[in-house]
Amino acid sequence: MRLLGLGIFAAVIAILPLLFPENYYVTVVGVTMFFNVILAVGLNLFMGYAGQISLGHAAFFGLGAYSSAILTTKFGFNPWLAMGAGVALVWIVSYLVAKPILRLKGHYLAMATLGFGIIIHIFLVQYDTLTGGPDGLSSIPELSIFGWPINSDLRWYAVSATVMLLSILFSLNIVASRHGRALQAVHGSEVAAETMGIDTSRVKVHIFVISAVMAAVTGSLFVHEQAFISPDSCSFFFSIELVTMVVLGGMASTFGAVFGAAILTYLPEFLVVFQDFKVLIFGGILMFIMIFLPEGLFVGLCRLFTHFKQEQKECLTS
Amino acid sequence: MYRTMIKGLFACMLGISSALVLTLSAASAVHASGTIKIGSFLALTGPASFLGDPELKTLQMYVGEINQKGGVLGKKLELVYYDTSGKAKVAKDVVKRLIKKDRVDLIVGGSTSGTTLAVIDIVEREKIPFISLAGSIRIIKPVKKWVFKTPHTDRMAAAKIFEDMKKRNISKVALITGNGGFDKSGHAQCLDLAPKYGINIVADESYNNADTDMTTQLTKIRATDAKAILNFGFGKAPAIVTKNVRQLGIKLPLYQSHGVASKKFIELAGDAANGVRLPAAALIVAEQLPDNDPQKPVLLSYKKKYEAKYGPVSTFGGHAYDGLFIAVEAIKRAGCVDKAKVRDEIEKTKGFVGTGGVFNMGPDDHLGLGLDAFKMVEIENGAWKLLY
Numbered sequence: 001m002r003l004l005g006l007g008i009f010a011a012v013i014a015i016l017p018l019l020f021p022e023n024y025y026v027t028v029v030g031v032t033m034f035f036n037v038i039l040a041v042g043l044n045l046f047m048g049y050a051g052q053i054s055l056g057h058a059a060f061f062g063l064g065a066y067s068s069a070i071l072t073t074k075f076g077f078n079p080w081l082a083m084g085a086g087v088a089l090v091w092i093v094s095y096l097v098a099k100p101i102l103r104l105k106g107h108y109l110a111m112a113t114l115g116f117g118i119i120i121h122i123f124l125v126q127y128d129t130l131t132g133g134p135d136g137l138s139s140i141p142e143l144s145i146f147g148w149p150i151n152s153d154l155r156w157y158a159v160s161a162t163v164m165l166l167s168i169l170f171s172l173n174i175v176a177s178r179h180g181r182a183l184q185a186v187h188g189s190e191v192a193a194e195t196m197g198i199d200t201s202r203v204k205v206h207i208f209v210i211s212a213v214m215a216a217v218t219g220s221l222f223v224h225e226q227a228f229i230s231p232d233s234c235s236f237f238f239s240i241e242l243v244t245m246v247v248l249g250g251m252a253s254t255f256g257a258v259f260g261a262a263i264l265t266y267l268p269e270f271l272v273v274f275q276d277f278k279v280l281i282f283g284g285i286l287m288f289i290m291i292f293l294p295e296g297l298f299v300g301l302c303r304l305f306t307h308f309k310q311e312q313k314e315c316l317t318s
Numbered sequence: 319m320y321r322t323m324i325k326g327l328f329a330c331m332l333g334i335s336s337a338l339v340l341t342l343s344a345a346s347a348v349h350a351s352g353t354i355k356i357g358s359f360l361a362l363t364g365p366a367s368f369l370g371d372p373e374l375k376t377l378q379m380y381v382g383e384i385n386q387k388g389g390v391l392g393k394k395l396e397l398v399y400y401d402t403s404g405k406a407k408v409a410k411d412v413v414k415r416l417i418k419k420d421r422v423d424l425i426v427g428g429s430t431s432g433t434t435l436a437v438i439d440i441v442e443r444e445k446i447p448f449i450s451l452a453g454s455i456r457i458i459k460p461v462k463k464w465v466f467k468t469p470h471t472d473r474m475a476a477a478k479i480f481e482d483m484k485k486r487n488i489s490k491v492a493l494i495t496g497n498g499g500f501d502k503s504g505h506a507q508c509l510d511l512a513p514k515y516g517i518n519i520v521a522d523e524s525y526n527n528a529d530t531d532m533t534t535q536l537t538k539i540r541a542t543d544a545k546a547i548l549n550f551g552f553g554k555a556p557a558i559v560t561k562n563v564r565q566l567g568i569k570l571p572l573y574q575s576h577g578v579a580s581k582k583f584i585e586l587a588g589d590a591a592n593g594v595r596l597p598a599a600a601l602i603v604a605e606q607l608p609d610n611d612p613q614k615p616v617l618l619s620y621k622k623k624y625e626a627k628y629g630p631v632s633t634f635g636g637h638a639y640d641g642l643f644i645a646v647e648a649i650k651r652a653g654c655v656d657k658a659k660v661r662d663e664i665e666k667t668k669g670f671v672g673t674g675g676v677f678n679m680g681p682d683d684h685l686g687l688g689l690d691a692f693k694m695v696e697i698e699n700g701a702w703k704l705l706y
Contacts, residue, residue, distance in 0.1 A: 024419035032411070125497060134499040135435050135456065136406060153418075227439040230406040230432060238407075272400065272415075 002176065005255055006168055013161050017154060027153040029269050031225060034160035035218050036261040038167045040245040042214030044257035045171055047246050049180065050207050051187030052102070053110045056117025057215055057242050062124060062234025063090050064216030065223040069137045070130060079143050083220040087213055094212035098205040117239050124231040136230025143224045156225050163221065167214060171254045174210075183207060187252070248289060250296025259298040354390055354655055356381070356645065357422030358399040359412045359437075360451075361429040365527075365553055366404035368582060369429035372635030373451055374399060375628050377426065380642055383623075390649055398422055402433050409433035410440065417444045423655040426641040428452050429634075432499040438465055447648075447661040449641040451634070453577075454503045458684040466664055466684040468640035468674055469633075470599065470692055472504040472550070473511065475576045478597035478692045480515035482705075483546060488571070492521035492544035494535055494559060496551040501527070504550035504575055520544045527555050533562045546570050552577030557586035564590040571595065576692070580632040584700050592699065597692040599633040601673045603704040616671050636673030644670055644677065 020026045043057050067086030071077035077085070101112045124131045131137065143150045143159075150159055174180050182203045185193035190200050223229045241264060249260025267285065271278040293300030358377060360370035381397045389395055398420045400412035409428065416422050417440070424447040428434035431454035438457070441448045441464050448465050450457050455471040483491065491512070495505040505524075512519050521542045523535035536559070539547060547570050549559045556578045563572055572594050574583075579598035584591045600607060604617035620639055624631045647670065648663035649655060667686060670677040675691025694705040 024415065028414055028418050128502055133502045134497070135432055135454070135503065138435055138439050140439075226410060227443070228406075228410065228436050230436060232406040232432070232436075269415075 003169070003172065006165070006172065009168070009255075009258070010165050013165070017157055021154060025266070025269065027157050029265060031153065031156045031160045033262055033265040034157075034164040035222050035225075036242075036245060036265050037164050037258050038218045039215055039242050040249070040257040040261040041164075041167050041171045041254055042211040042218075043242050044246045044249075044251070044254060045174065045183070046207050046211040047243070048251035048253065048257065049175060049183040049187060050204055052204060052208070053106075053243070054113040054208075054211075055110050055236075055239050055243065056113040056115070056120070057211070058234040058236070058238035059117040059120035060090050060094060060212040060215035061219040061222070061238070062120055062229075062231070063093065064219030065229045065234065066124060066131060066137075066219075067216075068220040068223045069140050069229045072141050073137055073139065074130070079141060079224060083217070086220050087216050090212050090216035091209060094209045095205065098208040102201065102204045102208060114236070114239075117236055121231055121235055124234070131231075134231060136228060136232075138228045140223055140227045140229070142227070143221075150224070160221060160225070163217070168254060168258065175254065179203070179206070184252075244286070248286065248296055250299030253296070253299050253302075256296050256298035260296065263297065353394045353396040354649065355396050355398055355420065355422040356642070357413075357416035357420060357425040358397060358427035359402050359409055359416065359425070359433065360399060360427050361404035361433065362401040364403035364405070366430045368553075368580060368632070369451075369634045370401070370404075372624075372628075372632045373427075373429060373638035376624065376635040376638040377642055379623065379627060380639065384646065390646055391653065391655075395646075399427070402429070404430050404433060406432045406436035410436045413437040413440055417441075417446055422446070423657065424448070424645055424649075424660060426451070426638065426645055430499065431457065431503060434467075435499075438462055441465060445657055447645070447657060447664055449645055449664070451637045451641055453500060455507065456503065461682055461684055464661055466644070466679065468644065468672065468677070468685070469637045470576060470597075470674060470687055471507075471685065472500070472575070473507040474687070474689055474692055475597045476504065476507045476511045476550075477515075477689055478694065479548060479573050479575075479595075480511060480517055481689075482595065482597075482694050483517060483573075484515055486546075486571070488545045489516060490518050490520045490543055490545045492523070492539040492542055492547045492570075493519050494521075494523045494525065494532070494539065494547065494549050496525055496527040496555050498527045498551070498553075500577055501551045504577075508548065508550060525555065525559075527551070527553060529555065530558065531562065532559050533566060536562050536566055536568065540566060540568055544570060546573060548573045550575045550577070554586060557583055557591075560587040560594060561590045576633070579695070580634070581630050582632075584697060589700075591697045594697045595705070596695055596697075598695045598702070599636060599674050599691070600693050601631060601633045601636045602702045603693060603695060606702075606704040612671050612676060613673070617673055620673055633673070640670075640672035640674050640677070643672065 016026050046052055046054055064086040067089050068082045071082035071085055072079050097116060104112050125134050150156055182198045185198055186200050186203055193200050245260035245264050246257050250256030267282060271282055274281055289297055360373050361367055362370040362374060377397055381395045385394045402409040402412060416425060426449045428450040431452040434450040434452040434457050442462055445464060450467040451469060453469050453472050455473040457467050493508055495501040521539045521544055523538060525532050525535055549556050556574050574594050574596040576598050578596060579602055600613050601617050604621055607614045621631050644664060644667050648660050651663045652659040665679055665681060667677050667679040675687045677686040679686035696703050696705055
């Protein structure tokens with residue numbers, strides 16, 4: 001029952017490309033959306049469930065992406081090995097950063113993560129002998145699974161969808177575990193959580209590292225799918241976009257993050273027809289959602305639905 | 319509470335569904351085939367919009383003109399364009415859209431080197447002829463099968479400047495560059511070329527393109543025995559460097575790159591701009607060219623048409639003119655819009671007189687301009703003066 005939502009979602013995702021194998025919105029934008037979903041689901045664990053904030057999440061995405069890009073193009077690593085190395089690097093970096101940074105709270109935590117993100121971005125722009133500077137790195141080799149090259153939109157759709165579904169499953173399981181309940185306790189009140197015997201700083205560091213590693217894996221996949229990476233792709237604005245996805249969909253709900261990522265990926269694609277007005281309309285829609293559904297689109301809609309059901313029940317009984 | 323939520327929700331749904339309807343209707347209009355589709359992605363907003371804006375205007379103006387005359391091969395041209403705001407990430411997405419959704423026949427665009435380099439892999443993979451409007455030499459070197467470009471390279475600019483320095487017996491140069499893609503690429507080309515011209519880079523300073531004061535770096539340069547200053551960059555920063563040089567009373571000759579070859583630079587730097595030397599496309603000094611110059615009629619006609627419609631020309635719009643007409647000529651020669659044939663014909667472009675120079679492309683040269691395509695220009699009394 002707990003995984004019913006995931007099952008329905010997986011079925012929809014499996015059927016769509018069968019119905020529309022050549023559709024731009026399915027096989028091309030879909031892949032971008034799946035990557036965004038993994039990032040949002042990861043960030044949601046840290047923001048939505050543990051109640052912390054990170055304005056530098058794109059940095060981990062960037063570190064993962066650049067590790068893959070640099071190791072494969074400049075040192076001739078096997079792409080999978082490079083991905084592993086990227087994950088290891090992000091694991092270590094995020095752990096080292098988490099220790100001091102997560103002692104901060106609220107605005108101070110936001111500032112610290114923001115600073116971290118900007119430092120990584122400056123590093124990527126300035127250290128051009130390694131990172132290619134603002135022009136980035138190109139001609140990144142494609143991935144292959146046991147000699148099966150992932151070189152078409154449809155194949156990337158399959159791969160990214162699989163990884164995304166796994167990440168959602170992972171997130172749902174974490175939330176339902178003891179660790180997830182500890183996170184929610186930390187969210188509610190750190191002092192109360194500590195009196196219950198939860199090592200709050202350890203819990204927070206853990207979830208931060210998990211969320212960073214998820215971003216790193218996405219970064220690696222992204223870089224192979226695009227065959228190109230530049231500091232643009234992991235700038236401060238992307239961090240903000242990720243936070244928006246989580247907030248828009250609804251905090252502390254895995255499917256909320258999925259919803260938020262989907263909207264933020266597809267809306268700009270549809271709004272392109274408005275040319276100069278697209279940013280205006282995009283902003284307007286986001287504002288409306290946040291004003292009328294402050295808990296986020298997904299969570300808000302769910303609540304509305306249950307509210308109606310209850311009302312109906314009351315009508316019937318009275 | 320729930321009432322207002324529902325009202326808001328309706329408003330959102332209305333907005334989203336109207337967007338959807340518009341998208342679908344636009345999509346069906348597009349499928350009315352029989353046109354030749356030219357895709358473009360330009361920096362229409364953001365810091366590089368001074369590139370994208372004249373490029374788009376030029377493309378729109380000439381696509382309109384060609385269509386009025388009956389189009390190409392009896393078909394009308396259709397321009398499909400998107401704004402990249404100069405961001406590589408956006409460029410990548412919109413080019414995918416151009417290729418996979420709009421299914422354009424060829425692409426003319428990419429205002430900045432960053433956005434062009436970002437899409438090269440996908441263009442090569444999808445096998446679409448692509449004429450870039452950006453400067454970096456990395457775009458065409460090594461040669462990519464499907465990628466061409468029309469603007470002079472940063473390497474040519476550096477070579478032209480060093481040539482001029484040699485003529486003036488300057489051998490010690492202080493280099494100052496920004497942190498953008500154009501700056502960094504130019505910086506690398508300068509360092510690479512300097513020894514070949516017997517030039518010694520005695521100072522190598524850098525600034526952030528968003529900086530508002532570069533006196534610190536220039537003071538350091540003043541302390542060296544440099545005999546000239548070379549600033550490689552575009553946008554606001556070179557104007558600030560120029561002003562700071564004058565404010566500090568540094569009397570050394572100041573060179574700028576072709577990145578500042580627009581009236582905007584003179585406006586920003588004011589009197590300080592006088593005496594600055596730079597290599598530039600012939601467009602900005604069209605009237606001063608000798609009458610036997612093959613480029614002169616092309617330049618004057620472009621200038622007249624553009625200025626009648628939009629105001630002062632810049633060399634950047636000229637690159638779009640070159641790109642569009644190289645493509646149109648190639649389609650005419652190919653006799654169809656078959657991508658491979660059009661690509662082959664673009665590569666065979668010979669003796670095409672454009673605003674950037676006379677183009678002679680080949681299998682190992684996807685630009686086709688020589689060093690003579692650049693003119694050395696000095697700013698005098700707030701106007702461009704052709705040196706040679």
